[in-house]
Amino acid sequence: MSQSAAPLPGLAPVAGAGAPSPALAGLASLPSGLTPAFSPLYSQIKGLILQSLQGGEWKPGEAIPSEMELAGRYRVSQGTVRKAVDELAAGNLLVRRQGKGTFVATHVEHHVQYRFLKLIPDEGDSSTEGPAQREIIDCKRLRAASDVARALGLRAGDAVLQVRRVLSFAGRPTILEDLWLPGGPFKGLTAERLSLYHGTMYALFETEFGVRMVRATEKIRAVLPDPEQCSLLKTQPNTPLLSVERVAYTYNSAPMEIRRGLYLTDTHHYRNELN
Amino acid sequence: MSQSAAPLPGLAPVAGAGAPSPALAGLASLPSGLTPAFSPLYSQIKGLILQSLQGGEWKPGEAIPSEMELAGRYRVSQGTVRKAVDELAAGNLLVRRQGKGTFVATHVEHHVQYRFLKLIPDEGDSSTEGPAQREIIDCKRLRAASDVARALGLRAGDAVLQVRRVLSFAGRPTILEDLWLPGGPFKGLTAERLSLYHGTMYALFETEFGVRMVRATEKIRAVLPDPEQCSLLKTQPNTPLLSVERVAYTYNSAPMEIRRGLYLTDTHHYRNELN
DNA sequence: CAGTGGTCTAGACCACACT
DNA sequence: GTGTGGTCTAGACCACTGC
Numbered sequence: 001m002s003q004s005a006a007p008l009p010g011l012a013p014v015a016g017a018g019a020p021s022p023a024l025a026g027l028a029s030l031p032s033g034l035t036p037a038f039s040p041l042y043s044q045i046k047g048l049i050l051q052s053l054q055g056g057e058w059k060p061g062e063a064i065p066s067e068m069e070l071a072g073r074y075r076v077s078q079g080t081v082r083k084a085v086d087e088l089a090a091g092n093l094l095v096r097r098q099g100k101g102t103f104v105a106t107h108v109e110h111h112v113q114y115r116f117l118k119l120i121p122d123e124g125d126s127s128t129e130g131p132a133q134r135e136i137i138d139c140k141r142l143r144a145a146s147d148v149a150r151a152l153g154l155r156a157g158d159a160v161l162q163v164r165r166v167l168s169f170a171g172r173p174t175i176l177e178d179l180w181l182p183g184g185p186f187k188g189l190t191a192e193r194l195s196l197y198h199g200t201m202y203a204l205f206e207t208e209f210g211v212r213m214v215r216a217t218e219k220i221r222a223v224l225p226d227p228e229q230c231s232l233l234k235t236q237p238n239t240p241l242l243s244v245e246r247v248a249y250t251y252n253s254a255p256m257e258i259r260r261g262l263y264l265t266d267t268h269h270y271r272n273e274l275n
Numbered sequence: 276m277s278q279s280a281a282p283l284p285g286l287a288p289v290a291g292a293g294a295p296s297p298a299l300a301g302l303a304s305l306p307s308g309l310t311p312a313f314s315p316l317y318s319q320i321k322g323l324i325l326q327s328l329q330g331g332e333w334k335p336g337e338a339i340p341s342e343m344e345l346a347g348r349y350r351v352s353q354g355t356v357r358k359a360v361d362e363l364a365a366g367n368l369l370v371r372r373q374g375k376g377t378f379v380a381t382h383v384e385h386h387v388q389y390r391f392l393k394l395i396p397d398e399g400d401s402s403t404e405g406p407a408q409r410e411i412i413d414c415k416r417l418r419a420a421s422d423v424a425r426a427l428g429l430r431a432g433d434a435v436l437q438v439r440r441v442l443s444f445a446g447r448p449t450i451l452e453d454l455w456l457p458g459g460p461f462k463g464l465t466a467e468r469l470s471l472y473h474g475t476m477y478a479l480f481e482t483e484f485g486v487r488m489v490r491a492t493e494k495i496r497a498v499l500p501d502p503e504q505c506s507l508l509k510t511q512p513n514t515p516l517l518s519v520e521r522v523a524y525t526y527n528s529a530p531m532e533i534r535r536g537l538y539l540t541d542t543h544h545y546r547n548e549l550n
Numbered sequence: 551c552a553g554t555g556g557t558c559t560a561g562a563c564c565a566c567a568c569t
Numbered sequence: 570g571t572g573t574g575g576t577c578t579a580g581a582c583c584a585c586t587g588c
Contacts, residue, residue: 038564038565040575040576040577041576041577042576042577063554066553066554066555067554067555068553068554076577076578077577077578077579078578078579079576079577079578079579080576080577080578082555082556083576083577085555091550092550096554096555096556097554097555097585097586098554098555098556098584098585098586099553099554099555099556099584099585099586099587100553100554100555100585100586100587101553101554101555101586102554102555115549116549118547118549215548215549215550216548216549217546217547217548217549218546218547218548218549219544219545219546220495220517220540220544220545220546220547221517221540221544221545222497222498222515222516222517222538222540223497223515223540224513224515238499238513240497240498240499240515240516241497241515242495242496242497242517246549263497265495265496265497265498269494269495269496270494270495270496271492271493271494271495272393272492272493272495272547273490273491273492273493274390274391274393274490274491274492274493274521275366275367275490313583313584315556315557315558316557316558317557317558338573341572341573341574342573342574343572343573351558351559352558352559352560353559353560354557354558354559354560355557355558355559357574357575358557358558360574371573371574371575372566372567372573372574373565373566373567373573373574373575374565374566374567374568374572374573374574374575375566375567375568375572375573375574376572376573376574377573377574551587551588552586552587552588553585553586553587553588554584554585554586554587555583555584555585555586556582556583556584556585557581557582557583557584558580558581558582558583559579559580559581559582560578560579560580561577561578561579562576562577562578563575563576563577563578564574564575564576564577565573565574565575565576566572566573566574566575567571567572567573567574568570568571568572568573569570569571569572
């Protein structure tokens with residue numbers, strides 16, 4: 001069949017039947033001498049699925065159509081859909097379950113409670129220590145400082161929410177988090193709502209605000225706490241802490257959260273796997 | 276074709292020709308009521324390739340046989356070999372290069388100089404700051420303490436090498452590393468040899484000792500330096516440092532190195548990507 | 551049982567690198 | 570051109586889930 005470099009049109013052209021069938025018609029010739037930027041079919045399918053994900057056609061936790069169905073919709077073979085779904089599943093956007101279907105990944109009911117938190121107790125596994133106690137210290141609306149605005153893709157002065165909370169393990173304050181959220185998507189978020197919700201923040205963002213975090217980057221440093229941080233973590237001023245600055249992104253790689261965590265690492269450590 | 280759960284025998288049974296052909300004969304029935312542990316063909320092929328990698332049949336940097344050739348050798352289709360190679364490539368054990376072949380991954384000529392070092396300068400990319408200056412402080416032979424022995428899979432008292440070095444960026448000491456290596460595989464390693472070698476330690480391990488590190492885990496904490504560490508890093512005693520304890524593994528997931536790094540994070544940070 | 555994802559094959563053709 | 574990996578298809582069958 002033809003494997004053209006042309007992008008998939010909104011509605012796929014008609015496909016042949018018996019023999020290997022062209023799913024992509026020979027689109028209009030390239031506009032100019034630019035690089036053709038060959039993109040394989042499965043990659044274009046992946047893009048289309050991603051669009052449906054972004055557009056909310058399938059919600060977190062729901063099943064997406066079967067591979068056969070998608071193959072029919074996009075006029076490609078099942079194998080091609082499969083490769084697209086494979087990559088999305090590898091990126092934790094979809095979850096395959098044999099015999100049941102393929103589902104949109106979710107932070108809810110994700111038995112691993114904290115998807116992005118890599119702090120674990122030094123001995124034993126984190127399941128032995130039980131869930132963290134969460135205390136919301138503050139949740140206020142304010143105007144974005146220039147650095148926060150830049151990191152969130154906003155303009156300085158735009159409305160942002162700032163949340164501060166403390167996580168404790170076995171009654172011991174261990175994590176102090178400050179986070180900033182764009183005011184628009186998170187309109188209506190209050191300290192009370194945060195306190196009442198049972199589940200992770202990211203699960204709340206997903207179910208209450210339709211914002212699903214997909215990816216994040218972290219910058220880690222060692223720092224000393226200021227007096228206020230000391231009192232919140234009930235620690236000495238000369239206790240070194242891990243500073244973890246996280247930027248979390250939604251589907252379209254748009255930053256939707258900035259979070260700065262201070263981790264006490266005398267009984268826990270940040271675990272990382274390198275490949 | 277038949278997709279049995281039987282493991283691939285040393286020499287694959289004869290395959291049919293025209294129709295979908297059985298690569299796995301119906302092996303002897305299961306010994307007892309244990310779980311059959313179904314393993315797909317491509318997964319078994321992956322294991323065989325891994326064995327060849329471990330056994331040194333193909334050395335780092337070399338090309339492995341073409342997919343067609345491997346398909347012939349293992350009596351399976353090219354697609355099955357492909358899936359096996361795909362997974363090994365995803366795990367950074369192999370590197371595919373279109374039009375050229377598939378190569379055994381290597382730490383040498385790996386233009387990204389430090390495969391496992393995630394400390395990067397705060398501004399700009401690491402390419403602008405140039406290579407690190409390396410200074411070997413010490414390299415001595417000793418008997419393994421019980422904790423080191425355990426982590427390396429040795430017995431307490433076995434011979435180990437301990438190396439200490441400092442990495443500087445732009446003349447500024449930034450990283451202090453202590454590392455322990457099993458005495459056997461690294462017999463003959465000296466401070467001089469380390470100093471003279473141009474390239475990363477892992478490249479040296481690979482070319483001079485035939486030990487290729489494939490995977491690693493890190494435990495990260497914030498700590499304060501002791502006086503000796505202070506003087507080596509030319510820093511104040513109250514400067515918080517990142518403590519990074521790494522265990523690096525070879526092919527068979529056997530630990531082959533313990534490394535404890537102290538990172539100065541005033542001008543650099545540890546960068547991590549979460550998916 | 552039907553429906554879903556998962557595996558395997560065989561064959562065709564494309565993109566790329568080398569010679 | 571030849572050989573390599575890369576894409577795509579069509580069809581068959583297996584493994585798992587739930588009705």
